[in-house]
Amino acid sequence: MTGDRQTKPRRIGRSISLHTVAVLAGAIVIVPLVFGVIGGFKTNGQLTVDPFGLPDPWVPENYTEVLSSSSFWRLLLNSTVIGVATVIGTVGVAALAAFVFARYAFRGRELLFTVFAIGLMFPFAVAILPLFVLLREFNLLNNPLGVILPQIAFGLPITIIILRGFFRNIPAALEESATLDGCSPFGFFWRILLPMARPALATVSVLAIVSSWNNFLLPLVVMNNPENWTLPLGVQQFQTQYASDYARVLAYVVLAMIPALLFYSVAERHLVTGLTGGSIKE
Amino acid sequence: MPQSASEATVAKQRPEPKAAGVRAGQQQGRAYTRRRRRARTWLTIALFLLPALLIFGLLVLAPIIIAAYASFFNWNGFGPPTDFIGLGNFQRLFDDPVFIDDLWHGLLLIVLTLVFQLPAALALAMLLNQRLRGRRIYRLIFFAPYVLSEVVTAVLFTMIFSPETGLVNNLLTRIGLESLAIAWLAEPSVVMYTVFLVISWKYFGLHMILYLAGRQAIPEEVMEAAAIDGASSWETFRHVTLPLLGPTIRISIFLSVIGTIQLFDMVYVLTGGGPVHASETMAITMFQVGFRQFEVGYASAISIAMFFLSLIFGLLYQRYVIRRDVEGAVTAMGGR
Numbered sequence: 001m002t003g004d005r006q007t008k009p010r011r012i013g014r015s016i017s018l019h020t021v022a023v024l025a026g027a028i029v030i031v032p033l034v035f036g037v038i039g040g041f042k043t044n045g046q047l048t049v050d051p052f053g054l055p056d057p058w059v060p061e062n063y064t065e066v067l068s069s070s071s072f073w074r075l076l077l078n079s080t081v082i083g084v085a086t087v088i089g090t091v092g093v094a095a096l097a098a099f100v101f102a103r104y105a106f107r108g109r110e111l112l113f114t115v116f117a118i119g120l121m122f123p124f125a126v127a128i129l130p131l132f133v134l135l136r137e138f139n140l141l142n143n144p145l146g147v148i149l150p151q152i153a154f155g156l157p158i159t160i161i162i163l164r165g166f167f168r169n170i171p172a173a174l175e176e177s178a179t180l181d182g183c184s185p186f187g188f189f190w191r192i193l194l195p196m197a198r199p200a201l202a203t204v205s206v207l208a209i210v211s212s213w214n215n216f217l218l219p220l221v222v223m224n225n226p227e228n229w230t231l232p233l234g235v236q237q238f239q240t241q242y243a244s245d246y247a248r249v250l251a252y253v254v255l256a257m258i259p260a261l262l263f264y265s266v267a268e269r270h271l272v273t274g275l276t277g278g279s280i281k282e
Numbered sequence: 283m284p285q286s287a288s289e290a291t292v293a294k295q296r297p298e299p300k301a302a303g304v305r306a307g308q309q310q311g312r313a314y315t316r317r318r319r320r321a322r323t324w325l326t327i328a329l330f331l332l333p334a335l336l337i338f339g340l341l342v343l344a345p346i347i348i349a350a351y352a353s354f355f356n357w358n359g360f361g362p363p364t365d366f367i368g369l370g371n372f373q374r375l376f377d378d379p380v381f382i383d384d385l386w387h388g389l390l391l392i393v394l395t396l397v398f399q400l401p402a403a404l405a406l407a408m409l410l411n412q413r414l415r416g417r418r419i420y421r422l423i424f425f426a427p428y429v430l431s432e433v434v435t436a437v438l439f440t441m442i443f444s445p446e447t448g449l450v451n452n453l454l455t456r457i458g459l460e461s462l463a464i465a466w467l468a469e470p471s472v473v474m475y476t477v478f479l480v481i482s483w484k485y486f487g488l489h490m491i492l493y494l495a496g497r498q499a500i501p502e503e504v505m506e507a508a509a510i511d512g513a514s515s516w517e518t519f520r521h522v523t524l525p526l527l528g529p530t531i532r533i534s535i536f537l538s539v540i541g542t543i544q545l546f547d548m549v550y551v552l553t554g555g556g557p558v559h560a561s562e563t564m565a566i567t568m569f570q571v572g573f574r575q576f577e578v579g580y581a582s583a584i585s586i587a588m589f590f591l592s593l594i595f596g597l598l599y600q601r602y603v604i605r606r607d608v609e610g611a612v613t614a615m616g617g618r
Contacts, residue, residue: 018409022420025406028483029423035449036438048447097334100327116334119342121596125544125565126589129572129581130348131341133359153341156334185326214431216547217565221573232433236551239437246447253437257430264429268422271429275488276495 033257040251047246062251072255074227075234079213079259082147082230086212087205089152094159094204095197099189101160102167103175113164119157124150124217132221146222147230151212159204162274166200167193199273206270213260231256346589352582359578371583381584384564388542390474391481395538399482400489400531407493408519421494425487432484436551439480443467467553470560477549477561484548485541489534496530497523536599543592564588 039047040062041055066072101113124131131150132141140146170193178188194201216232223229229237238252264271353371355363375381406424410417427435442449443466451463466476500523508518546565549555555562555570564584572581 015414018412018414021409022406022414022417026420026423029427029487032438032442032449032483035442039441044447051447051449051452093333093337096330100330104323104327106324106327112331112335115343116338118593118596119338121540121592122342122346122589125546125568126585126592127342127345127349129359129568129578129585130345130352132573133348133578134341134345149337150341153337156338156342160334185330189330210429214433216431216433216550217569232431232547235431235433235437239440239551246441246444249437250441253434253441257434260429260431260434261426264426265422268425272425272491272495276492 036250036254036257039247040254042247044245044247047250059247062248063255065248066252066255071226071234072252075229075231076259078144078228079230079232082144082151082219083209083212085144085148086151086155087208089148090155090159090208091201091205093152094156095163095194095201096189097156098160098163098167099193102164103172113160116157116160119154120161124154124215128217128221131218135222141222142225142228143222144228147215147219150218151208151215155208155211158207162204162207163197163200166197170196203270203274206267207274209263210260210271213263231259349582349585349589352579353586355579357579357582358576359572363579365579367579371580372587374580375583375587380559380562380567381564381587383559384562384567387474387561387563388545391478391542391545392539394475394478395482395542396535399478399486400534400538402482403486403489403534404493404527404531406486407490407497408523410490410494411497421491425491427484428488428491430484432547433551435480435484436548439483440467440552443476468557470557473553473557473561477552480552481545481548485538489538492530492534493527496527500526532599536596539595539599540592543588543595564591 035051038055039051041058041060043059046055046059097116101109135141135146135150138146140149174192175188178192183191214232215230216236219228219230219233220236223233226237235253235256239249242248352363354366354368356365356367356370357363410421410424414420441447443451445451445463445465445468448466450466454460454463464472467473504522504526505518508522513521544565545563546569549561549563549566550569553561555566564587568581568584568588571577571584
């Protein structure tokens with residue numbers, strides 16, 4: 001922009017001040033995380049005396065104890081199973097509906113679509129009580145399905161809206177020629193539309209798995225049995241249980257963050273696309 | 283449908299010479315296939331929509347209807363509700379100082395977000411839009427907390443704000459500000475501000491990303507034209523960028539408000555709503571009343587109050603403020 005017209009020293013000065021602001025903001029994000037990682041390598045004594053400095057000596061026991069406990073791995077597995085099932089269910093069911101919303105004209109379509117869209121405004125907090133009562137009636141408490149099915153239901157609106165937008169942009173001529181070649185509607189959907197929609201499917205899958213992975217309220221009321229807990233429940237429970245053992249809690253939290261951050265480093269682009277409706281330039 | 287049906291009857295009613303009869307038969311056949319094709323189309327529509335309708339109706343719509351029904355009863359959640367008390371639960375709601383405080387807490391969070399969090403996010407988005415070495419790394423860092431769960435974030439910050447071993451108080455003591463080293467999460471007059479800080483830490487990156495995408499959608503020619511007309515950077519921002527970012531900003535405000543109305547996880551883990559309800563939110567009150575005291579009827583009334591607050595805000599906002607920005611707003615909702 002105006003940068004081109006500035007003299008060199010001014011440009012350098014401006015660049016330095018911009019970097020200063022960016023580094024300060026970055027520090028606000030990173031310092032708490034680093035505090036957690038390093039804190040996990042300390043004893044509680046060290047943590048009280050000096051929460052800033054490097055551990056002296058380094059104490060890996062907090063981490064190794066969590067990693068060698070079977071409960072941590074079970075929670076990780078539970079979260080993964082629930083996350084994957086939620087993604088498959090949400091994307092499958094939503095893609096079918098989005099296909100119809102995008103490519104068929106029928107009476108009541110917009111009304112029906114609006115009903116789904118309004119569902120966006122009501123995540124779990126509003127419906128959690130009656131949902132609990134319903135799940136109890138269906139005998140789905142302490143059952144992974146009791147978390148998976150509601151997560152699919154509440155994930156439908158956003159997924160349908162994004163996929164409908166994408167399906168609409170696929171030319172009608174393609175469907176006509178497929179139909180002339182004897183393709184059934186489902187055949188077109190399954191063999192042509194879905195493979196073409198791969199980028200959109202990736203985006204909605206990322207959104208669905210992040211919200212499933214981070215969900216807390218629903219598993220909190222559905223899962224009484226520690227065998228069935230997900231990672232957020234485990235973290236919260238661990239904190240309550242070892243309230244005064246700060247270093248151990250920090251180690252646990254850090255380990256619980258790692259899968260999410262790893263996933264973020266791979267899927268950040270899809271997450272941004274899903275949230276902004278278009279990717280961000282470099 | 284009716285059109286093709288009448289055609290078919292007309293064809294039938296005309297017993298004409300042979301050639302015409304054949305034609306009528308063909309016509310009848312064509313009408314029949316068309317009708318069959320329509321029936322098939324309807325079947326396709328129904329079958330494709332069925333799973334979504336079933337699961338959405340059963341697990342999203344039905345619970346909201348059940349909550350509305352239950353809110354008229356004094357009910358402990360077991361067996362069918364029988365003790366009808368009309369609007370009793372709602373009367374109690376508006377006389378309940380805890381609930382009234384919940385509303386004030388929500389309002390405070392929204393005001394703080396509008397005054398501090400969103401402008402800071404906007405400033406950072408403008409900064410990352412500059413030519414800046416390593417801006418992709420900065421963006422990756424700023425946005426990272428968004429992917430962490432509220433629970434993990436809250437536990438981490440419980441440690442950071444802990445009075446004795448916490449990072450914050452240790453830092454304050456070191457730089458000679460012991461007087462400011464307080465119990466951040468246990469002091470009723472401060473706790474909401476601490477909660478706000480943690481929420482901002484987690485969510486400013488989301489808003490920054492939204493603004494950045496909005497800024498990048500503005501064609502460069504517009505900026506160049508402003509520069510040619512001699513506008514300073516501030517003038518360009520104030521009179522060109524900001525108005526053009528309007529839709530994005532409105533969406534981000536929308537997300538903040540809806541998010542505040544149903545705030546639960548973060549507060550539940552940070553403070554549990556305490557000390558003495560000082561940081562309680564509507565969702566926390568609903569949870570305590572419904573799942574701890576088993577006053578399901580009263581808790582349902584709180585749910586319904588949250589429902590209507592979201593609905594009324596959402597509809598008014600869409601009607602008068604966003605209108606055409608809806609697609610984008612709904613897109614961004616999914617991340618919450």
